Amino acid sequence: MSLILGTTHRPKRCFKTSSMDTKKVLATMIALVSFQVGIAQSTADFFSKTNAFLKIHVKNGRVDYGAIKDNPGHLDEILRSAQDISVAKSDSNTYQAFWNNAYNLLVIKEVAENYPVKSPLDINGIFDTTKHQIGGEHITLNAIENRLLRGSFSDEARFHFVLVCAGLGCPPIINEAYLPDALEGQLQRQTVLALNDPDFVKVKNDKVLLSQIFDWYKEDFITDGKTEIDFINQFRKEKIAPDKGIGHYSYDWRLNDLN
8 A cells, every 4th residue: 555645635525415406496497487487578668658657748848737637546656667667787788777767757647736837946945855655765856867867877878868858958858768789779769859959059150058967977978088069060061170268158947848
């Protein structure tokens, strides 16, 4: 019998899996798959119902708040179904689409519940105080915009052209839901629409007048050494001279009411 110094022989461990352990593993896997399928079905249902709701109640960038106030059931059902939906940030298109829609629907809900009003600012705390149970969060509108969207995707300034605060100074709300598979095209389309609108970007002889959005959120538009004009020109058909001065016109907080 020879002895090899420095070598240790360890017996291999043999694990025996019981049928009970196998059943537990299978049950866990089935539960996980069912949970994931449930989330997918919930988000799909949310997007589908949101799309149907907006097609009925939004026209030419305006909202029929009176009709929604008279029959709030459709909107209440959508928001109720979205209370416990959880979407991972890693699924960025679904996450962004969900929270863009959630923001716009919650604004509509607040205005409709307080209708008639002349401006969303007539509703005390609408953006910064009132909290909503949605997406597994208890959250204000400002927190949806600034923490969940801008805070999570700091390189996506196009949010400013799809989040609609119910004022006429906002880019117009569309009569369709933001959808994961269509999100890129929707963000691009709405940004191009806003930045080519002469009432939104007002080009004068010696300067360009911009919405106060470009003042309030300036840091979003000047990343990577760009100026506000550089950002705008990415989406403009008629480019603005880069040496033009920049000013800001007053935000129009009148309600984007259909009536």
